Amino acid sequence: MTESLRVGVIGTGYLGTTHAAGMTEMGHQVVGLDVDAEKVAQLSAGQVPFFEPGLPEMLARGLSSGRLRFTTSFADVAASADITSSASGRRNRSATTPPTCASWTPRLVLLPPN
Ligand SMILES: NC(=O)c1ccc[n+]([C@@H]2O[C@H](COP(=O)([O-])OP(=O)(O)OC[C@H]3O[C@@H](n4cnc5c(N)ncnc54)[C@H](O)[C@@H]3O)[C@@H](O)[C@H]2O)c1
16 A cells, blocks of 8 residues: 545445455554444444344554544544545435535545445
8 A cells, every 4th residue: 555545434234344454454544433322332342233143343443543433423423534435324325425414525436336
C-alpha cells in the first residue's frame, strides 16, 4: 500500500462494520457512522452485535491502533473522510451521494450491490 486513505463508512451493520475493520487492517484511517447510537456505542466499546468469526479481534486491533472509530455525526465524517462507502441499506440508485448527506460532497462514494 502506498497511501493511507481517510475512509468513511455510512452504516455500520454487518457489511459496514466488516468493511470498516478490514480497511483499518489494511492501514487506512476509518470512521464508521451509524444512525443507531447504541450500535455506535457498542462498536466503540469493541462489541460486535452479530456473529462474524474473527471480526471482534479485527475490531479490537483497529480500535487500539487509533485508526478506527465510530460516530453518529455526519459532520464528523465529512471532516474526516475523503472516500465514503455506503452500507446503510438506504441506497438511492440514482444518487451519487448517500441520501442523508445532501450538504456534503465526498471525493468518491462506493455503493454495495443490492
Ligand atoms: N450483508 C451482506 O453480505 C451484503 C452483501 C451485498 C450487499 N449488501 C447490501 O449492503 C447494505 C447493508 O447490508 P447489511 O447486511 O450491512 O445491513 P444491516 O442492516 O446489518 O446494516 C445497515 C446499517 O445501516 C444503518 N443505517 C440505516 N439507515 C442509515 C442512515 N440513513 N445513515 C446511516 N446509517 C444508517 C442501520 O442502523 C444499520 O446499522 C444493504 O443495502 C445490503 O443489501 C449486503
